[in-house]
Amino acid sequence: METFDTIVIGAGMSGLAAGIRLAQYDQRVVVLDRHSLWGGLNSFYKKKGRRFDVGLHALTNYVPKGTKGRPLTRILRQLRIPYDALQLGEQTGSRVSFPGVSLRWTNDFEVLRAEIADKFPGQIDGFDRLVRDIAGYPDLVEVEGEPPMARDELKAYITDQTLVEMLLLPLLYYGSPTPDDVEWASFIILFKSLYEEGFARPEGGVRTVLDLLRNRFKELGGELRMNNGVSRILSGQGGVEGVVLDDGTELRAPVVLSSAGYVETLGLTEAADVVSSADVGPLTFVEYLTVLDQRPADLGHDDTIVFFNTEDRLVYGPPEKGALVDDRSGVICCPDNYASAEPLPDALFRLTLLARHDTWTAMPEDEYVAAKERIWESAHATAAPYAFDARPHAVYVDGFTPRTIQKFTGHLGGAVYGSPRKQRSGRTPIDGLFLCGTDQGYLGIVGAMLSGIAMANQHALAVR
């Protein structure tokens, strides 16, 4: 039977980052994933000769080379990956659009500040105070009991309800597992990573980041085993003992770090009754990737990302029972509108909408295919006023749904931001079994890597 110092479940951003960190300290570490491709929620695939990224809208937390102490530069330093290897191209600018008003921002925070001063002059002092107050907040705080929520906390700073809704929409779409609101601690992280820092795209897309992580892990002697699903986590009196793979093979280790999710991980253990279906995150999405016959800029659209809301109050929650999507809000991303050394191989229009897992999964295959086509049509009609009508320019369309997300990542309910019950300490009821990634409370690509590093440092290196 093989024995390791640490077993990592999941070859997404957090699992690979954790693996690198442990291998740097000469641990014998294996990263296991059920899927054949690494990357998890932010992976890549090839279809009809075209390469697609699964999720990449933006690498958040953009800061210029040499910036000290920010999440992006911290993770690169800890993983010993040179900044230039990411080949980042900055956004041209993004926008949140509500009826009658929109706010634009770039990677220069002053742009957003000036927009707010111009469109909500009575709110700028409160906004400045908010920025000052959250500056000193630690990245992640453990909260006893019910965590404070952003809507309540924001009342002390911003009194115009439209501005509250507008500031929240992008942050919820890029990281809230909770309908209509987000924990205050997560709000602060997201505010800094989206508005104060900003968006960039690695040249070559998510593959660039994933290749760096995978190659670094392997160079350090780490073992990456794809098509190796974990069917059970073994534990005894002294805590975790190892895992059993789908084919029955047992691997032993005194520490297991899992990025599979809180409910999903405990479901593999003796402590499965600690969680219930109520802990499964309710937020999931459909995303369409439409290859265009022209570049978005040639069609008059320069924004990198547009978050739109068709009503005065933000719409962020699972669609009502029986519905497939809720297209009263959504996100449009045009990867061409990042600075890039080379034009992208395909001009692309990505459209993301809130979706309902049970409706998409209940359908037989032919209805599912027809529903995907129908929703593509209606959703792009809804989104057109916020960018342009992509339909007459479509040369190829692909898309994924909550069903696809669950199938390829194992996340129950296709929950992109995991469970609303975050485990900030990474601890589970089983000694030696820890969580990393989405359900530890850091979100997105940069957040997931930060989580992998932090959990490896705290739990898997500390025990030796």
Ligand SMILES: Cc1cc2nc3c(=O)[nH]c(=O)nc-3n(C[C@H](O)[C@H](O)[C@H](O)COP(=O)(O)OP(=O)(O)OC[C@H]3O[C@@H](n4cnc5c(N)ncnc54)[C@H](O)[C@@H]3O)c2cc1C
């Ligand atoms: C459509 C979409 C768009 C997104 N856009 C962005 C974006 O633009 N910017 C951004 O920063 N973030 C984005 N995200 C979020 C980002 O992708 C995630 O927050 C991040 O990748 C999570 O990484 P992770 O390592 O925590 O988890 P995951 O990526 O979910 O990795 C978990 C891995 O565990 C594996 N696994 C699960 N169960 C088992 C098991 N039993 N045995 C073996 N392996 C198992 C899965 O196959 C998976 O590979 C997006 C997500 C989606 C879905």
